[in-house]
Amino acid sequence: MNELLEVRNVRRSFPRSGGEELLVLEDVNLSLKEGEIVGLLGRSGSGKSTLLRLIAGLASPQGGSLTYMGAPINGPAQGVAMVFQGFALFPWMTVLQNVELGLEALGLPESEIRRRALAAIDLIGLDGYESAYPRELSGGMRQRVGFARAIVVHPNILLMDEPFSALDVLTAENLRTDLIELWGKKQLPTKGIILVTHNIEEAVLMCDRVLLFSASPAKVSSEVRIDLPQPRERTSPAFEDYVDRIYVEMTARRVERMRQQQQGTSFLDMPLTHVSPNQISGLVEALAAAPYDGKADLPDIAYEQELEVDELFPVAEAMQLLRLADVEGGDIKLTHMGKRFADGELNERKEIFSRALQNHVPLAGHIRKVLDERASHSAPYRRFLDELEDHMAEDAAEETLKTVVSWARFSELFSYDDDAELFSLENPT
């Protein structure tokens, strides 16, 4: 098989306020061969879009190398096209004009541009919509225009950045099915596809190989080859086995990292993903109830609760962090405290939550201690934000603090005044 793309030991960081660097990609390796669909699976913020931008030549790495069909990537390459999550169409242009735009840079004769644009429109199921404007189209049709504009150039590599995630479930599935069918019949004018996604099932449905991304900094932590013929059946046991296996790999790694951070040198290095007490209560309740009775397979309960990985993992992690549940392999199991929480009235829940916060979320304990010690029993938001920002990216620091605020409010460990941007103790002892 011919090698389309080779990414070797790529490194990319971004400058952060305060002169530090945020290392987003470290030592990333991947290859794409002719005839392959390769998936990049990882949670949001793990650097997937950054990697696609490097491959598209829209940004350059600080280390390592990217090779496209044998030559180093240096600036935007002809033959690499991208489909984005947002539709990125020009509202004042018709479907046909939007698609033809993809061809302008190639310097083709006008008749050839028209012929290829119409062929792409036809292929992707937009026949009859040539003169429509984007605002007249549904989300699914708009994304089809996005696809048509990408494939009209007959790219050697088609990069897709979460192309289905802005669509509703049915529309997304239709579009996936159509693409797989076209790909299977070799009707898509492209040689290889890289699909970025945070949806495990989507990756198993569409890809020949799936690379799992770990976060901060992102590395390709493992590769899973999906040995199933197309079209794939979501409900087949073999399909579910792949989904389970990837779930297990992704959770095991994340929970391990979190345990290390929890025992680590400083809580200031422990970013939290925002999860509301409501979401935590919801999952605790679902787990406690039949048919789970305290223990569930993560993919099962995700499916049952209509949650995607990106939504389920942070909730499961928060429960692990607060010691309301144990995440082990692909399972989640309520702890003794978790069961008591599930059975408790609101006041008991608040108490359990408050104790969990003080004992297991060092940042919450730290804020509480500062408030206890101060004569005013108050402290500005900025004080803690600055402290966190010395150890993590600005947006991570804000999200971490926001999370602790919402947990502390629920448990009444301390309160927070949004307008004054001030933490305080409601009932100082």
Ligand code: ADP
């Ligand atoms: P993903 O696509 O996996 O959600 P991204 O590649 O978009 O992740 O972003 C990874 C990290 O890099 C994020 O923390 C993001 O804030 C940061 N980042 C991405 N692009 C830039 C940039 N141009 N400048 C600074 N930080 C960036």
Ligand code: MG
């Ligand atoms: Mg992204």
